[in-house]
Amino acid sequence: MLPNESLAAAYSLKKNNTILLAFSLYSMSSLSETNQSTSVNSSASAHTLTDAIRNLTFNPGSDVDLTCSNKTWNEMMYVIWKIKLEYKNCKIGFSSTGQSTDTCSDGRSLRNTSRSQSYLHIPNFTTDDVGVYKCESAYNGGNENYVINMAIAVPPSISAWLEQRDKKMVAVCKAEGGKPAATVSWSHKGNSTSLETLLGSEGFITVESRLELTEDVNTENLACTIRHIYWDKERILIPKLKKGYIPWLVVPTVAVVCVFLVGLFFAQKKLIMWRRSQQSDTSQSKSPPTEDVDEVEPYASYIQRVNSIYN
Structure with a gap:
């Protein structure tokens, strides 16, 4: 081999060894970094x-x-x-x-x-x-x-009823004093539904749902469903008008009837008084005229007087 070729081969071998050494160092460095990263991730994964x-x-x-x-x-x-x-x-x-x-x-x-x-x-x-x-x-x-x-868990007291509100029929369903809060739902949909939740003393909760009914809803088929964690089964209520409740239309009707009866009473009373006054006037106009009557001497006095004449 020529000196130049030997030198080139030696240089090439040295260069390859340097590259190999550099690659080895890089690999060790990468493995170390990987281990460190794994260690950090392992610590962070706690x-x-x-x-x-x-x-x-x-x-x-x-x-x-x-x-x-x-x-x-x-x-x-x-x-x-x-x-x-x-x-x-x-x-x-x-x-x-x-x-x-x-x-x-x-x-x-x-x-x-x-x-x-x-x-x-x-x-x-x-x-x-x-x-x-x-x-x-x-x-x-x-x-x-x-x-x-x-x-x-504390079960609520439940109730349901119908009432008039602003000339509209409203169904009300109420779960009072429960813990936790009860859930309320309706069997029919209405014009509007409002839900009010009130927190009372000692954490007792009252839930009240109001359903404004449409004109085509049959209240006999309307039902309110109440669910609570205390019960095994849901409670179903059918709202009715409260006892003693007077619909708004009855009030003016009763008032008109009362006014009419009172007016009729006074009118009848006034008519009776007028008739009595008419009868009184008529009886006074038809009374017979009074005649002058001479005093009649008693029979006994008359006989006594005649006898005195004859004597």
């Missing part, structure tokens, strides 16, 4: 849920089970329930190391499902169980926190 709020309502006497996480104890590190009631605060907790705490001592307890998922059990739910339940749980890879507002 799941954290902070104070997710839930509102739950239960019927009196029911058994309640609250879950804080769907993780099993193979993944869980600990779970703790902080309970704030009207008359006391307490907590119940358990850890994977076997440590437990229970300052409630009132029937509430931590239990596990067949899949080793933890849940809080509350037997025979009553008003004493109403409050705020805060759950904190930690597991491999993250933690979950929940705030659960617990309420007890």
Whole structure:
């Protein structure tokens, strides 16, 4: 091989080695960056849920089970329930190391499902169980926190009726003093529907729905449906006119009749007085004339006078 060719080959080999070395360094750098990125993503993928709020309502006497996480104890590190009631605060907790705490001592307890998922059990739910339940749980890879507002269901008092409003027939359906709010619906559609929700004391809610009826609606077939979480079945009411309710058209009719009767009474009374006055005038005009009658001397005096003459 010629010196120039040897030099060119050596240069080429050196150049290839440099390129290979550079490629190797680039590959290691890329792998390192990939590992670092994977590490960062792995750290960022740790799941954290902070104070997710839930509102739950239960019927009196029911058994309640609250879950804080769907993780099993193979993944869980600990779970703790902080309970704030009207008359006391307490907590119940358990850890994977076997440590437990229970300052409630009132029937509430931590239990596990067949899949080793933890849940809080509350037997025979009553008003004493109403409050705020805060759950904190930690597991491999993250933690979950929940705030659960617990309420007890109270059925509303229901009623339905028909009434006149601005010379129009209106159907009213009312669910009063329920917790939570009831839902109201109608079997027919009307000209307009209004829904009013009123929040009363201690969280009791009143719902009132008004349906303005069209002229072609048969009120006998009109129905109001009320649904509430407390009931197993919906309630159906047929609105009727209230007892003692007088439709607006009857009022002016009665007034006109009363005025007519009063006028007729006074007219009849005046006619009777006029007839009496006419009869009085007639009797005075037809009375016979009086005649002058001489005094007649008594018979006994006459006989006495005659006898005195003869004597």
